[in-house]
Every structure is written in structure tokens, then in C-alpha cells.
Amino acid sequence: MKALVADRNLASRLLNLARGGKTTFGPAGRVTDVPKPTISADEILVKVTAVALNPTDFKHLDIISPPGSILGCDFAGEVVEVGANASKSWKVGDRAAGVVHGGLYPDRGSFAEYLRTDWDLAWHVPSEVSDADATTFGVSATTAVLTLNLHLGLPWPGEAPPSPASSGEQIFIYGGSTSAGLFHIQIAKAAGYTVVTTASPHSHELVKSYGADAVFDYRSPSVAEDIVKEHPGISKAVDCYSEGKSTDICGEVLRNKGGKVVTLLPSTGPKIPGVTYELVMAYTMMGRPFQWLAPIGPKYEAKPDDRKGLARFYASLPGIVNAGTLRPIPVEVSDGGFEDILAGLNRLREKKVSGKKLVVKF
Incomplete structure (x- = not known):
């Protein structure tokens, strides 16, 4: 099968890292023939x-991915083979979508004609x-579940109505117009929280x-x-940008009450006492x-x-989507395959x- 694989050696990746990814050195990805994955x-x-x-895809391409690893995380497609233990949930011809750890393995990545994935780490895509749209419930949506439901303890979407305890609670989402931000907003609202966010003026109506x-x-x-000044009681924040001064701003928002800031990239700025x-x-x-930049x-x-x-999120996602609790984020679709992926x-x-x-169809 054809796949987009990483092609930078360790020296060029370290140079890119040292320059903060602003300039990329060495060959980028290449489309090549690789063995079709064999499933367990x-x-x-x-x-x-x-x-x-x-x-994360270009960051893997520029810095993290070893040569020969297949890039790409988010996918949608059709099931063509089913492992023996997966047959209770899947059959050939089912529509599937999900996320894989692309950019690290030679046989596991979405920028390919075929991919392998654990049967319970994909979800059944409704006919509607x-x-x-199904591809958008990958990295961005699952990151929101990880931060909000697993690390900040918000009620899970679709599993129960918002509790009285969460009613009136506030949360700050930095970077609301990002892909991750739009899913964080939805999941927090489904939990009954008041959502305060940031965005450029042209995106204010979008996040609302x-x-x-x-x-x-x-x-x-x-x-x-x-x-x-307007929302002094915030004690939970998620930094969906995690660059520049974004984490510092999150800390300042929580300064009065204290609490927790969850970041999606390492934080190096000054820390606020009590946060x-x-x-x-x-x-x-x-x-x-896993290891990045091995060895x-x-x-x-x-x-x-x-x-x-x-697995819990993807098992419940078809019902959540059908109920309108979560909806896909806006997409720009092209159908140029691997060439459009690199662009x-x-x-x-x-x-x-x-x-x-950005979504690319094959």
C-alpha cells in the first residue's frame, strides 16, 4: 500500500528542535510503498x-518521528478485516473512525491506504x-475527554444529565476557536459548566x-x-494553545481562587502560588x-x-453524536490525497x- 512516512534523520530533527520548529531541515515526508498492515x-x-x-502531525514530521514511521492520527474509513476477538463488535463493511498514534511506528498511522487499530479504540460512524465530519472526533475530541473528564473530573458527556453540583461551576478554556477548544467548550457545556474562553474577534461568534x-x-x-473582573470564581482552566503567554494567562485567571491548569504542551513560564x-x-x-526522539x-x-x-468515549460516541450533545467542528475538505496532506x-x-x-479525502 502507499503511505506517507517520515524521512528526517536524528540530526536534522534535533536541529529543528533547537530552532523551535521555525525552520525545517532535511527531507520531509515521502509517499512510498510499504507493507499492508497485518492485524492481531x-x-x-x-x-x-x-x-x-x-x-501534532507536522511536529512529528519535523522533530519526533523516526525515519520510516507512518504519519497521521485521525481517520475515517471502511472495515475490511476483523480480528477474531473483534468480531463481537465489528464486521467487514462497517464504517469506522478514530485516532491512532501516528508518526511513531512503521505499521500504524492514518496517512496510508490502510491502517490497523485496536477494535475498541475506534467508533461506529452513524449513517448521518x-x-x-467523523475524522474530527480524533485527537482534538479525545484530548478534551482526557483533560476534562479524566483529569478535571467533569461529568462524562451523554452518560447523565448535569448534576446540581456542576450547575454554576465555571471553567476557562484558552484558545476556544482551536479544534481542541471547540470540543472542550462542548463537553464542558454538556457537563453543566459556564464556559469562559478566548478567541480573536472574528471567531467570537463561532465559539459562542x-x-x-x-x-x-x-x-x-x-x-x-x-x-x-467578570468571572472571579474560576478554579479550572485548560490551555488549548500552550504557547507564548497562554499558560501564564491561565494561571493569572486562577490566581484569586487557586486551582488547576491543564496544558497540552510543557509549561516553562512562572508558576502562580496555589495553582x-x-x-x-x-x-x-x-x-x-512510547519514546520520542529515541534513543x-x-x-x-x-x-x-x-x-x-x-474506549469508554468511543463506545458511547455514536449515541452522543445522534443526540446532538457533541457535533463535529467546521471542516475544509480537499480530495487530493497525499499531496494535499503535505500542503x-x-x-x-x-x-x-x-x-x-483540514480534512483530506482519498
């Missing part, structure tokens, strides 16, 4: 029909949902349409002060240990509870995408 008894094989692009109760311009020098900071990444939901980079242990959370990743790298998810 606990897996399904999916013929990929559409993929969504994420910033397009392949393009997804449930934000109050939105502030992140570029205002007094944004943290303005938020605290705790926690880093999460959706890859821990795959249930496997010298950081190692991450498997987190079984995170994996259980992903789209370059747009993400140059920060030329806002308020939508």
Missing part, C-alpha cells in the same frame, strides 16, 4: 477514506455523519455557537484582568509506552486508565488555519 485478533483493518490534519458563555480577545494586554499545572497528551490513551528523548509509560477512558501540514506549520479542521 484484537484489531480491525480499515481502508482509509478521509483523514484530518493536526499540528460524513467521513469528513459551540456553547461558550463569555469570550475575550486573547490579544488584549488586560485579558486576564478582564476575565477575573497547579498538569501536562496531558492524547497518546497516553493508546495504552502503550535520547523522553519516555512515557502506558496509562491503562487513560486507555479505558478512550495542509505546511499551512498548519505556518499558522494559516483558524476555526476549522
Whole structure:
């Protein structure tokens, strides 16, 4: 089969890392023929029909991924093979979507004609949902579940009505117009929370349409002060941008009451007394240990509870989507296959995408 694989050696990736990813060195990904994946008894094989692009994809391409690893995380497609232990939930011809840990393995990534995935880490796509829309419930949506439901303890979407205890609770989501931000807003609203967020002025109506109760311009020098003035009781925050001053602003919003800021990238700025900071990444939901920039980079242990959370979310997602509790985020769809994937990743790298998810159809 054909796949988009990483092609940068360790030296060029370390140079990219040292330069903060602003300039990329060495060859990028290449489309090549690779063996079609062989599945285990606990897996399904999916013929990929559409993929969504994420910033993590170009970061893997530029810095993290070893040569020969298949890139891409978010996918939708049709099941073409079913492992023996997966047959109770899947059959050939079913529509499937989900997320895999792309950019690390030679036989597991979504930017390919076929992919393998654990049977319980994919979800059945309802007939009313397009392949393009289905791809949006990948990295961005599962990250929101990881931060809000597993780490901040919000009620799970679709499993029960909001409790009286959560009614009136407030949460701050920095970067509401990002793909992750739009899912964080929806899940927090489903839990009964009042959602305060940031976005550029042209995206204010977008984030409100997804449930934000109050939105502030992140570029205002007094944004943290303005938020605290109107919403002094916030004790939970998620930094969906996690670059520049975003984590500092989250800490300032929580300064009066204290609480927890969850970030999606490592935080290096000054810490606010009484505020705790926690880093999460959706890859821990795959249930496997992994290492970045092997053999010298950081190692991450498997987190079984995170994996259980992903399986729980995907098992319930068809009902959640049909009920309208969660809806896909806006998409820009192209059908140029691998060539459009590389062009789209370059747009993400140059920060030329806002308020939508780039989706490529095969």
C-alpha cells in the first residue's frame, strides 16, 4: 500500500528542535510503498477514506518521528478485516473512525491506504455523519475527554444529565476557536459548566455557537484582568494553545481562587502560588509506552486508565453524536490525497488555519 512516512534523520530533527520548529531541515515526508498492515485478533483493518490534519502531525514530521514511521492520527474509513476477538463488535463493511498514534511506528498511522487499530479504540460512524465530519472526533475530541473528564473530573458527556453540583461551576478554556477548544467548550457545556474562553474577534461568534458563555480577545494586554473582573470564581482552566503567554494567562485567571491548569504542551513560564499545572497528551490513551526522539528523548509509560477512558468515549460516541450533545467542528475538505496532506501540514506549520479542521479525502 502507499503511505506517507517520515524521512528526517536524528540530526536534522534535533536541529529543528533547537530552532523551535521555525525552520525545517532535511527531507520531509515521502509517499512510498510499504507493507499492508497485518492485524492481531484484537484489531480491525480499515481502508482509509478521509483523514484530518493536526499540528501534532507536522511536529512529528519535523522533530519526533523516526525515519520510516507512518504519519497521521485521525481517520475515517471502511472495515475490511476483523480480528477474531473483534468480531463481537465489528464486521467487514462497517464504517469506522478514530485516532491512532501516528508518526511513531512503521505499521500504524492514518496517512496510508490502510491502517490497523485496536477494535475498541475506534467508533461506529452513524449513517448521518460524513467521513469528513467523523475524522474530527480524533485527537482534538479525545484530548478534551482526557483533560476534562479524566483529569478535571467533569461529568462524562451523554452518560447523565448535569448534576446540581456542576450547575454554576465555571471553567476557562484558552484558545476556544482551536479544534481542541471547540470540543472542550462542548463537553464542558454538556457537563453543566459556564464556559469562559478566548478567541480573536472574528471567531467570537463561532465559539459562542459551540456553547461558550463569555469570550475575550486573547490579544488584549488586560485579558486576564478582564476575565477575573467578570468571572472571579474560576478554579479550572485548560490551555488549548500552550504557547507564548497562554499558560501564564491561565494561571493569572486562577490566581484569586487557586486551582488547576491543564496544558497540552510543557509549561516553562512562572508558576502562580496555589495553582497547579498538569501536562496531558492524547497518546497516553493508546495504552502503550512510547519514546520520542529515541534513543535520547523522553519516555512515557502506558496509562491503562487513560486507555479505558478512550474506549469508554468511543463506545458511547455514536449515541452522543445522534443526540446532538457533541457535533463535529467546521471542516475544509480537499480530495487530493497525499499531496494535499503535505500542503495542509505546511499551512498548519505556518499558522494559516483558524476555526476549522483540514480534512483530506482519498
